Amino acid sequence: MSNIEKLAYKLHLPFTRNNYQECISESMDKQHSYEQFLESILEGEFNLRSQNGVNNRIKNARFPYLKYIEDLKYDNFPLEISNKIRELQSLSFIDQGRNIIFVGNPGVGKTHTSIGLGIKACMKGKTVLYITVPNLITELKESMTLNQLTSYKKKFINYDLVILDELGYIAFDKQGSELLFNLLSMRNETKSIIITTNLTFNRWEEIFNDPTLTAAMVDRLTHKAYVINIKSESYRLKETKEWLTA
Secondary structure, three states: HHHHHHHHHHHHOHHHHHHHHHHHHHHHOOOOOHHHHHHHHHHHHHHHHHHHHHHHHHHHHHOOOOOHHHHHHHOOHHHHHHHHHHHHHHOOHHHOOOOOOEEEEOOOHHHHHHHHHHHHHHOOOOEEEEEHHHHHEEEEEHHHOOOOOHHHHHHHHHHHEEEEEOOOOOOOOHHHHHHOOOOOOOOOOOOOEEEOOOOOOOOHHHHHHHHHHHHHHHHHHHHHEEEEEOOOOOOOHHHHHHHHHH
């Protein structure tokens, strides 16, 4: 290793260590000043660290797979819904602490849209957590058993955006319902939540099994929230039909 590489390694400057020779050659070819050369090195370090930060935030978000909002097939949505999704890409709802609730049958794009918004938030420097509601209930119960519920809640509250997927597929017992209610109440009107569900609000009692708790949950989550009811054919079913036809 050259002395430059050694120093860059010790100073944690990976872009400089791996690219200084190319930067020197480019600067000489273009007759850059010392100031321009130094700026190109620092800009390279900044861009690399920014990209590493994005990658780490996406990794820590625990997305089950990567679905980008740019790959969303807007033709599958009614015009009103596609316009609303485009509007949400500004991510102003996160700064405002507002929730989004996607309601619709399986396969209409709720999860894709949610993950796409989550990845976009990661790219903008926001901390994000993706988790299915059944897995969240399981983690809450486990942390309570291990006397770690308080620390779990603190970590959960600090995320800029939490995406709760698959609300409605599994009913909860009393303990699970109460744990979830208390957890989400702590983020109410301060931090954003995206929820995907296959059930309309009048059916949420089927999963919480408590009319009072259900009413309180709906009231808090929907206050100043964007409620988007996606009424369209399952795109997975549509793709399957096209594949069978072909």
